[in-house]
Amino acid sequence: MFSTLAEVLRHGLKNRSFVIGGTISLLFFLIAFLSYFWTPYPVEDINIAEKLLIPGAKYLLGTDHFGRDILSMLIQGARNSVIVAFVAIGIGIGCGVPLGLMAAAKKGWIDELIMRFNDLTFAFPALISAIMITAILGPGSVNSIIAIGIFNVPVFARVARGAALSIWKREFILAARSAGKGPFRISVEHILPNISSMLIVQATIQFALGILAEAGLSYLGLGTQPPMPSWGKMLNEAQTFMHFAPQLAIYPGLAIALTVMGLNLFGDGLRDVLDPKLRRGR
């Protein structure tokens, strides 16, 4: 199932959404990486004299209400979104996948317990659990990572469990069991590689949702804190200027939308490439 990277690319390049999504996502990661070395203007410095300038030669995309260059903030914001979404997925996979695998392997009351625990975490909509967490630990990008991460755990647990259950029914698993392997080793050696394509696809989609969640949290003032810029915060602060300086809201909104769309397209393309059943259909 999990073919080598070269083969994935070979098939991928024929798939439209894989290509478009891939380029946008790559661009997004490059920008985020770039922000470590260079941004057109330093992001921390506030210079009120040049506030709310419209896009021009000096500031390509204009300046915000504190006179900071919007382009630099977008580049810096990209880094923030990558980190928040990336680590949040790490938490989601790190805790969710083992839970899902265990639920599928053990069945019985452990499965029931994990699934009910899943329902419980789904019970608290992401935003509310985020608000609770930031109220306890205080706002900040670290805490929003934890909040989004926690929300990812049940998603990965559910996906991993669903995929693992269908693999457990397959003959080659019976063969492995008859060879005396315990459920733990089977889960790691046989089940995990077979559901990894599903997990990768889910990861890209959760990455996109992670960026949206971070934007939502920043909107409520709970996400990344100054002086570190974030797209969500830029959008939040731009609201009151909607009527006479709309560009403040358009650029971050576009950045979020484009990145999330790119990641989703890439996820779709990846699903088609990795899932043999669908590959034949294209």
Next chain:
Amino acid sequence: MTLLQVQDLCVTLNTAHGPQEVISHINFSMDAGEKLGIVGESGCGKSITALALMSLLPLDSQTKGKIILGGQDILKLDSRKICSIRGNRIGMIFQEPMTALNPVKQIGAQISESIYLHLKLNRKQTLERVTELMDKVGLPVSRFGLNLYPHQLSGGQRQRVMIAMAIACNPDILIADEPTTALDVTVQEQILDLIRELADSSGMALIMISHDLGVIAQTTQSVMVMYTGNSVEMGSTVDVFQNMLHPYTYGLFSAIPHVGSSALPGRKRLSSIPGQVPELHLRPEGCNFVDRCSRASKMCKAKKPMATRVSDHHQVWCYHPLSREDKR
């Protein structure tokens, strides 16, 4: 009166290696009530022929040639007219009963669907028709309620439901695409007997598709042997079985173990046909069977053989058909 005429049928499908001609230049005709068998290894295009007759081929396929049913070429019909033929004039039974029925719909509803569509009976008449069909296929409604779901029936029983659905509107032709392959042997016999009885009793023409020569022998009057999309030999079942001419047909028959043959003196090892069935896109220039044929000549490699008619109901596509001596 010829019921069905297939003239020079060619079907091209999109595959991983680009468009490939899956079946080429298939010709045969059938009279009302006739029983034709189509035999060949899996992948030789027999199911594709059946789907072409039902015009159920995937959207991105191209079909050339003519299929004349009751005087009109169904390949030229628009989708609405074809729908009025499918299930009404031609019925089909599929191979895999476990997945061929809708798991969330009751069997009674699934059978009555084509009756509503084509015969336009009212509820009461349809119910009677369905009960009658259930009895015909050996699933009396007293024991098998119409509100049962597919997962509550065994493989054999589901195949009987499939048959009931296929013959619901008394079609002129019934196509059975390897109906018994997925069943165990004991049930296989019952299903084959059932199909044969139904075909005989209602005068339906039958096209039996199988890779099992025994099934073909039991149920058909004439047979067509196919290999990688071409028909290699066609004729009455008796002629082909006793006086096979094409090396591939001969190879097929010699691969069958005969019951008790091991007790005969001078036991012969089962001979298998050397080499592999070529991939669709790697088929040779001349006759497709050339690389595996012990009698292959230069001519065979150059050009695909034309049909040579040995008798009025036996023809073969080979430059060096087998003679009687070779078969000792």
Next chain:
Amino acid sequence: MRIFLAKRVFTLLLTLLVATLVVFVVLEILPGDPAAVMLGINAETDTLNALREELGLNRPVWVRYASWVADLVTGNLGISYTYDVPVSELILSRIIVSFPLALLAMTLSTLIAIPLGVIAASNHNKPMDFLVMSFSQIGIAIPNFWFAMLLTLLFSVTLRLLPAGGFAGWDAGIVPVLKSFLLPTIALALPQAAILARVTRSALLEVLQEDFIRTARAKGITNQGALWKHALRNALIPVVTIMGLQFSFLLAGTIIIENVFYLPGIGRLIFQAISQRDLIVVKNLVILLSGAVIMINFMVDLLYAFIDPRLREGEDV
């Protein structure tokens, strides 16, 4: 079927009990003292103690937990610290906003998403499919508060057709309420419809490859007929799952939309209650929500059994 129900109801109650424990512990470690929030900067320490006594905050932890669970069972949810009004009344006044809004958004989203999903699936890889997919990509990608802002800018500020927000109150009649619900419903429904359309499409594509679809067509049913009569019902399982998740999200996850349209819904009540440390409201509201979500999941399970007969013997999906 009955054991299936009994088992589920038991796990339901167990989960709720665990939820009460989790919520209580979380709120215990929440820093900040409700009394201080109410009395502000100049309050003196003795007034703070008087208030804390009045609110019963000084009782030991276990006593407070036990009395809360007892109250929960008897349905008396206590008095809100900040609003000094019975919590049940406060929550009720917010449910009559959030619940209809969630219902409206859910219906609109389903009415848009299922047909779009079917259209996309039935002309797979054709322009229509691409159109629906790009709509759904855009729908998912746009942050919903940005979309809400654009809606208000267009319909309320420039066209002045609809109010920019606020809730007219049910006693003001149906029309004003629907007018104030129109924009929030669209803002909530479109992103959900985008997700649901994608799920419907991929579920349908999966089912359309099954053998029984070919059997149906072999019976003379048209492509569309086979899709609506046979494929759709089989594709409902994943679709219903997503709808279940979406409805529980719509109940209280709409804090942002309630903020943009200043609607007095449950989302904002929770957000306000947490920042004002109105712990009684937070505790009871979160439990109510968990109960509602678990109830929704339970109903989704029942729907599974209704849709797919194979599930009626109690095996889990």
Next chain:
Amino acid sequence: MSKIKTIVTLIVLSLGIAINASSVMAAKDTLNLGMVLEPTHLDPTAGAAASIDEVVYANIFEGLTRIDKNGAVKPGLASSWTVSEDKKTYTFNLQKGVSFHDGASFEANDVVFSLNRARGEGSVNAQKALFKPIESVTSKDSHTVVVTLTQPTGSFLFNMGWGDAIIVDKASAEKNKSNPIGTGPFKFLKWVKGDRIVMVRNDAYWGTAAKLKTATIKIIPDPAAAVSAMMAGDIDGFANFPAPESLAQFKSDPRFTVVIGSTEGETILSTNNQRGPFKNLKVRQAVAHALDRKAIIDGAMFGYGTPIGTHFAPHHPAYVDLIATHPYDLEKSKQLLAEAGYPDGFKGVIKLPPPSYARRGGEIVASQLRKIGINLEIIPVEWAQWLDQVFKKRDYDLTIVSHTEPMDIGIYARKDYYFAYDSPKFQALMQKLDATVATDARYKILGDAQRLISAECVNGFMFQLAKHGVWNKNIRGLWENSPVQANDLTEVYWVD
């Protein structure tokens, strides 16, 4: 196809007209006033939130005295009063023929009950300190009350005008939180939590009746939603508009007038005088020189706000302009830091409460102090955490808050206050101020107090919060300034 299109456009058009028509007719004697913060309840004697007073003060509840729009003390329920020579006994003659909204009559015992309730042990009154000087409250007859003080208190009449000192009826006092019963020109009608509070004219009012029939206070916490609500005509006006950045747009819109006034809100960079480097006066002076007040006002408040050099409201006659004592001078600032032993600066923490003046002001102050080497980590906190960490436990270096209580320079005399400023000299000044009643003597003491805290740079005094009034141009009678936390609607009416 075209036939269908015409029908659809017809429907949309008629829908549009119908909606617009209904909202225009009903504007005459009702008012929709927007407010940002929803009051937690409606009893001003049991909560400190300014939003409570902004709804009920002078509208529903009245006190013995009343603060008018210029901050002067006017007669309220006490029509007149006499003060004894030793300034320790006040005799209030009460208005006659006054009744509470529930019909109960207003007499002297209501005053006795209200004042004793506010200063008693179990009192939950947020401004209990206002009643500390009271020694006894007795009613001489049904409409005269005598109040004796332990020591002369110059601001006693002003204090009795606060929202926390309103007079309630014993019978309805406990229920005031959700069903306020007062003597004011408006009666409470209903409160849809999270959405709006509705008041109607009290036709049995003892004084000049209110001109409005109904007044609705609409709660809109989100500044962007406030802008849309005003633009869409849902709201008639905001006494104090939350988003100063959009005022320019309201000015250019013919439908609205923008009235910029002042408030009692001294917005300061509160400094923890006992914490690390800030113990040292030179460091505090360095900070004072590093604050560019004009940039802070332009950046955070978009130019609305008057710079201040001390903790006093500039519009008050006793104000002393001390901005010149610490002008903006980075070089001097760096030099002072070096003298104090921090040549290359130090790290610190600034905790910011939710209001936008704090969050935006904090970012600007942090970037300004970064120029002289003071690197501040910004930690935003909810009010609950601010009160707990900053106000109670003093776990902070710097914070930004606007003290909106009127005449509150006295807080610098409280040793336990979160500034951690303990100056016996200042405490003595405050005692002297309490003892003097003559206005010019009081103003002189207030001047010395202002000079002292400015010289000692107790806090970074930045600017006085402005009042951004935005309302429909046909409305008259709304206050320009807010000398006390209130939205007095008694004189509001429509013209056109």
